[in-house]
Amino acid sequence: xxxxxxxxxxxxxxxxxxxxxxxxxxxxxxxxxxxxxxxxxxxxxxxxxxxxxxxxxxxxxxxxxxxxxxxxxxxxxxxxxxxxxxxxxxxxxxxxxxxxxxxxxxxxxxxxxxxxxxxxxxxxxxxxxxxxxxxxxxxxxxxxxxxxxxxxxxxxxxxxxxxxxxxxxxxxxxxxxxxxxxxxxxxxxxxxxxxxxxxxxxxxxxxxxxxxxxxxxxxxxxxxxxxxxxxxxxxxxxxxxxxxxxxxxxxxxxxxxxxxxxxxxxxxxxxxxxxxxxxxxxxxxxxxxxxxxxxxxxxxxxxxxxxxxxxxxxxxxxxxxxxxxxxxxxxxxxxxxxxxxxxxxx
Amino acid sequence: xxxxxxxxxxxxxxxxxxxxxxxxxxxxxxxxxxxxxxxxxxxxxxxxxxxxxxxxxxxxxxxxxxxxxxxxxxxxxxxxxxxxxxxxxxxxxxxxxxxxxxxxxxxxxxxxxxxxxxxxxxxxxxxxxxxxxxxxxxxxxxxxxxxxxxxxxxxxxxxxxxxxxxxxxxxxxxxxxxxxxxxxxxxxxxxxxxxxxxxxxxxxxxxxxxxxxxxxxxxxxxxxxxxxxxxxxxxxxxxxxxxxxxxxxxxxxxxxxxxxxxxxxxxxxxxxxxxxxxxxxxxxxxxxxxxxxxxxxxxxxxxxxxxxxxxxxxxxxxxxxxxxxxxxxxxxxxxxxxxxxxxxxxxxxxxxxxxxxxxxxxxxxxxxxxxxxxxxxxxxxxxxxxxxxxxxxxxxxxxxxxxxxxxxxxxxxxxxxxxxxxxxxxxxxxxxxxxxxxxxxxxxxxxxxxxxxxxxxxxxxxxxxxxxxxxxxxxxxxxxxxxxxxxxxxxxxxxxxxxxxxxxxxxxxxxxxxxxxxxxxxxxxxxxxxxxxxxxxxxx
Numbered sequence: 001x002x003x004x005x006x007x008x009x010x011x012x013x014x015x016x017x018x019x020x021x022x023x024x025x026x027x028x029x030x031x032x033x034x035x036x037x038x039x040x041x042x043x044x045x046x047x048x049x050x051x052x053x054x055x056x057x058x059x060x061x062x063x064x065x066x067x068x069x070x071x072x073x074x075x076x077x078x079x080x081x082x083x084x085x086x087x088x089x090x091x092x093x094x095x096x097x098x099x100x101x102x103x104x105x106x107x108x109x110x111x112x113x114x115x116x117x118x119x120x121x122x123x124x125x126x127x128x129x130x131x132x133x134x135x136x137x138x139x140x141x142x143x144x145x146x147x148x149x150x151x152x153x154x155x156x157x158x159x160x161x162x163x164x165x166x167x168x169x170x171x172x173x174x175x176x177x178x179x180x181x182x183x184x185x186x187x188x189x190x191x192x193x194x195x196x197x198x199x200x201x202x203x204x205x206x207x208x209x210x211x212x213x214x215x216x217x218x219x220x221x222x223x224x225x226x227x228x229x230x231x232x233x234x235x236x237x238x239x240x241x242x243x244x245x246x247x248x249x250x251x252x253x254x255x256x257x258x259x260x261x262x263x264x265x266x267x268x269x270x271x272x273x274x275x276x277x278x279x280x281x282x283x284x285x286x287x288x289x290x291x292x293x294x295x296x297x298x299x300x301x302x303x304x305x306x307x308x309x310x311x312x313x314x315x316x317x318x319x320x321x322x323x324x325x326x327x328x329x330x331x332x333x334x335x336x337x338x339x340x341x342x343x344x345x346x
Numbered sequence: 347x348x349x350x351x352x353x354x355x356x357x358x359x360x361x362x363x364x365x366x367x368x369x370x371x372x373x374x375x376x377x378x379x380x381x382x383x384x385x386x387x388x389x390x391x392x393x394x395x396x397x398x399x400x401x402x403x404x405x406x407x408x409x410x411x412x413x414x415x416x417x418x419x420x421x422x423x424x425x426x427x428x429x430x431x432x433x434x435x436x437x438x439x440x441x442x443x444x445x446x447x448x449x450x451x452x453x454x455x456x457x458x459x460x461x462x463x464x465x466x467x468x469x470x471x472x473x474x475x476x477x478x479x480x481x482x483x484x485x486x487x488x489x490x491x492x493x494x495x496x497x498x499x500x501x502x503x504x505x506x507x508x509x510x511x512x513x514x515x516x517x518x519x520x521x522x523x524x525x526x527x528x529x530x531x532x533x534x535x536x537x538x539x540x541x542x543x544x545x546x547x548x549x550x551x552x553x554x555x556x557x558x559x560x561x562x563x564x565x566x567x568x569x570x571x572x573x574x575x576x577x578x579x580x581x582x583x584x585x586x587x588x589x590x591x592x593x594x595x596x597x598x599x600x601x602x603x604x605x606x607x608x609x610x611x612x613x614x615x616x617x618x619x620x621x622x623x624x625x626x627x628x629x630x631x632x633x634x635x636x637x638x639x640x641x642x643x644x645x646x647x648x649x650x651x652x653x654x655x656x657x658x659x660x661x662x663x664x665x666x667x668x669x670x671x672x673x674x675x676x677x678x679x680x681x682x683x684x685x686x687x688x689x690x691x692x693x694x695x696x697x698x699x700x701x702x703x704x705x706x707x708x709x710x711x712x713x714x715x716x717x718x719x720x721x722x723x724x725x726x727x728x729x730x731x732x733x734x735x736x737x738x739x740x741x742x743x744x745x746x747x748x749x750x751x752x753x754x755x756x757x758x759x760x761x762x763x764x765x766x767x768x769x770x771x772x773x774x775x776x777x778x779x780x781x782x783x784x785x786x787x788x789x790x791x792x793x794x795x796x797x798x799x800x801x802x803x804x805x806x807x808x809x810x811x812x813x814x815x816x817x818x819x820x821x822x823x824x825x826x827x828x829x830x831x832x833x834x835x836x837x838x839x840x841x842x843x844x845x846x847x848x849x850x851x852x853x854x855x856x857x858x859x860x861x862x863x864x865x866x867x868x869x870x871x872x873x874x875x876x877x878x879x880x881x882x883x884x885x886x
Contacts, residue, residue, distance in 0.1 A: 065416060110756040110845065112764075139753065165414065168750055170376040171783045173415065174673060196750045248765030250846050304763050 011054035019087035058193025093185025107141025115219030120148035125269035127154020162196030220254035369642030373838035375749035378415030390434030402431030419459030463499035483524035515556030585620030600640035624662035652718020757845035770824025
């Protein structure tokens with residue numbers, strides 16, 4: 001099938017089963033199949049309208065950038081096992097990333113420092129063990145998961161809620177570029193040029209779940225898209241893991257509800273690896289404990305972020321010395337920092 | 347029947363004119379943000395032609411697809427130029443032309459980026475060259491002005507023309523004339539063909555950033571507190587309008603009105619006859635960072651706090667304000683830029699920079715935290731798209747059609763930490779960081795309540811909201827027990843965030859004071875978190 005026909009089929013946003021019937025009927029046709037498709041009696045008026053307005057310009061531009069269609073034959077095992085798997089995908093980057101063991105990490109866009117640090121930590125550890133991290137490319141937990149995987153030199157797949165060329169959120173343009181350049185890929189079940197939309201994010205969440213052997217929910221408030229991914233994963237028979245937080249943290253209410261509903265509480269990436277039957281990667285030899293000002297700073301830090309001013313106040317170190325020590329500790333991977341301040345890396 | 351036909355013709359004409367004259371018309375989501383690592387801040391504005399956006403950043407010139415921000419070409423393709431581009435890209439006769447600080451003006455094919463010619467000036471260039479008819483005019487630091495041919499980059503004049511009093515401000519162009527200012531407060535309209543002054547005009551004063559703005563047949567210029575309108579052909583005064591304030595940069599004009607901004611960020615709007623259109627000046631809350639520009643029916647004024655402010659000249663309202671944030675650790679990757687004087691690349695470690703004193707807490711070495719990125723030059727509109735070049739080398743495109751904003755603002759509780767056990771007595775402060783990178787925060791929608799009781803707050807353009815608990819004000823001390831704080835805020839596209847946080851109040855505890863630096867090595871009185879993140883390791 002030609003990319004043009006592929007684009008047309010995905011533009012129609014057909015239900016999976018109907019799409020497959022049409023796909024079978026069209027067979028290995030070229031662009032001439034487009035006319036047949038446009039006038040097919042199975043299409044509803046809305047589907048026909050969507051098909052009629054499909055965007056060839058966006059497709060051409062995307063193909064030039066290196067975007068390519070991916071059919072059922074190239075689907076990884078977990079995606080093949082989903083009865084409602086999409087009729088086709090567009091991928092930008094190294095699609096082979098999806099053919100390794102996959103774990104999805106999902107959570108809220110408005111994540112806390114703790115949530116983002118945990119997301120990064122889990123993604124790093126899993127990626128180091130050869131797992132591909134799947135997430136939605138969104139702000140917060142998703143971004144931290146993608147970054148964590150790349151920081152470990154691993155692979156990551158971002159599943160987008162619009163066309164694979166319609167990068168959303170726009171501020172993640174750099175992150176997406178890094179994902180593509182570092183053995184990962186962007187993938188979407190929507191036609192090139194498709195604008196992201198709320199309902200498309202829900203569809204995207206299903207694909208996140210279906211592409212993964214397990215799903216980890218890091219931080220999900222009561223109303224979170226991450227919960228829909230978790231529920232879909234559960235329906236697909238994938239194991240759902242949840243990282244907890246303290247009970248006063250309202251950002252985790254949805255996560256805690258999942259645990260109440262039977263999801264597995266997890267507090268270390270090794271639990272996931274063990275569930276997937278994978279060996280944890282041998283970790284690098286631990287760094288020697290810091291001494292002097294570094295040790296002073298580590299003594300007062302916890303997993304709750306602390307402002308620099310408080311660190312300076314409590315350690316008595318001059319600001320410039322505290323700053324340079326904090327930078328070194330961060331480079332060593334002992335602490336993390338965010339807008340809330342510095343915290344011990346969980 | 348005739349009425350019907352007239353109506354349908356009218357509708358077609360209306361639709362056509364709407365299509366042809368589509369203009370940027372208000373808050374819009376970020377469609378894309380492109381960024382290029384650079385050690386030297388760019389200057390100037392983006393240029394747009396035929397669906398391509400051009401910008402000269404660092405050591406290269408770039409052409410980007412207007413719809414997606416994807417790069418079409420870069421010049422040079424392999425080794426960058428020795429020097430840095432420091433000008434707006436000029437588009438003429440299929441060429442994209444930009445000047446660098448290595449005395450060189452480069453012209454490339456606007457479609458392919460292939461080099462067509464380059465010209466090395468006898469002396470370093472003075473600020474930006476201008477396009478005057480078929481010539482590129484430029485000043486040089488040896489106090490001379492020169493023109494070269496657009497077609498081949500060859501000198502149009504035998505020798506440069508001396509400007510004995512030296513240049514002031516920036517050059518501009520009116521039809522085939524180069525307009526420049528001198529240190530003797532003189533404005534000269536120099537013909538590129540005769541190489542003689544068409545006219546000169548002397549002012550009592552001119553600012554260091556003086557630049558003429560041209561619109562139609564007229565030229566507008568700022569002299570001290572006044573905006574002067576002149577006829578471009580002969581320099582005759584059309585009007586003068588006094589703001590009684592110290593104006594800065596170039597004015598902006600759109601045919602119906604002229605807008606000028608003062609050094610301290612007050613905006614004045616005058617009609618084409620010089621009469622004020624807005625009774626009270628518009629306070630931007632920050633100094634301007636570049637000249638304002640006319641954008642459809644609106645004006646855009648960039649300010650040093652990183653905001654781009656869309657101003658409705660009819661009502662005097664700030665119709666939209668968007669804060670350009672540094673590319674953060676979770677978002678960036680391609681661009682650990684380090685524009686002049688800024689240390690650190692990413693978001694800082696401290697809780698925010700809400701300090702009342704500017705520069706507070708920015709005392710230590712490497713302790714400057716970048717909270718926002720000012721625009722490098724005026725904003726530019728092309729149809730429905732608004733384009734702004736940031737000092738960090740990023741190019742932002744806002745567009746209602748191309749952009750999507752489905753994400754509500756993010757709200758973080760910075761102080762105390764959510765879940766903390768604290769005293770509810772003064773001087774307790776609740777501090778929140780509120781951000782929305784897609785379309786910006788609509789400050790009018792912000793509401794903060796504690797257990798359903800609305801609280802007074804201060805909200806700065808840096809995105810920090812502070813609720814001060816006081817025995818005297820509206821925000822009374824909090825009683826013992828668990829308190830739920832709800833922050834409700836929308837972005838300009840109407841996405842609303844309802845963020846809830848809990849605190850446990852125990853009034854037997856010592857009252858909580860917000861952290862301040864005890865460092866005494868300099869700096870201001872200590873903004874909250876203003877001086878963190880010297881290393882900025884997260885920036886790239």
